[in-house]
Amino acid sequence: MKEWGDPLFCLSLRGEAGLAGSKKGGVAAAVWELAQPYAEKLGLSVWDVRYVREGGSRFLRIYIDRPGGVGIDDCEKMSRAVSGPLDRLDPIAESYCLEVSSPGVNRELTRPAHFARYRGAQVAVRLIRPLPDGRRNLHGRLAGFAGGDVILAGESGQTRTVLRKDIASVRLREDDFVEETEET
Structure with a gap:
């Protein structure tokens, strides 16, 4: 039986100077650059990095992935691997909670590589403003995927x-998600 570790998913870290705003792309870009080599050493890749404020708390979320998916052990290892370097980089002046997780089944596609990887998959596109008929989804x-624009094909084949x-988000549809394996 597999034992659950004591993952360091939430760390309260406090920086002094911080790089927020001092580097093109801000906190997320700086953290991505720091985290990707650690992910690669663990056989993972960084799917996305988000720095968000929810209520009165700040969260630094690192989403990791690999063919076949990730488990809690992967998240724990990644959290431990990046927490020390994050302390030294000090990208955020305020206290924040570090969360490391999988992007999930309904993962958001944000980068050209994501769109290339899932070409042919079923997706849900959320629009910023409704269409004339009132639909936002x-x-x-x-x-x-070309120049940031998304090309969708309907059941009839029309694109x-x-x-x-006009896009708020693009996500994989759960009912059509197929977990990748080493063989695919």
Whole structure:
């Protein structure tokens, strides 16, 4: 039986100077650059990094992935690997909670590599503003990604280009998610 470790998912860290705003791309870009080599050493990749404020708390979220998926042990190892270097980098002046997790089944596609990897998959596109018919959600097969625009194919095969400026988010649809394995 597998024992659960004592993961360091939430660390309260306090920085003094911080890099927020001092580096192009801000905190998320600096943390991505720091975290990716550690992820690679663990056989992982960084899927996304988010620095968010929810209520009165701040969260630094590092999403990790690999073919076949990640487990709690992977999250724990990644958390331990990056917590010391994050202390030294000191990218955030305020206290924050570090969370390391999988991007999940309904993962958000944000980078060109994400769209290339899941071309042909079923996705849900949330729009910033509703269409004239009132819809804010579109569903279809991801047929392409060009210049930040998403190309969706409907059941009939018709395609529709959704401009990046109109997109709030693009996520995989859970019912069509197929876990990748080493063989695929």
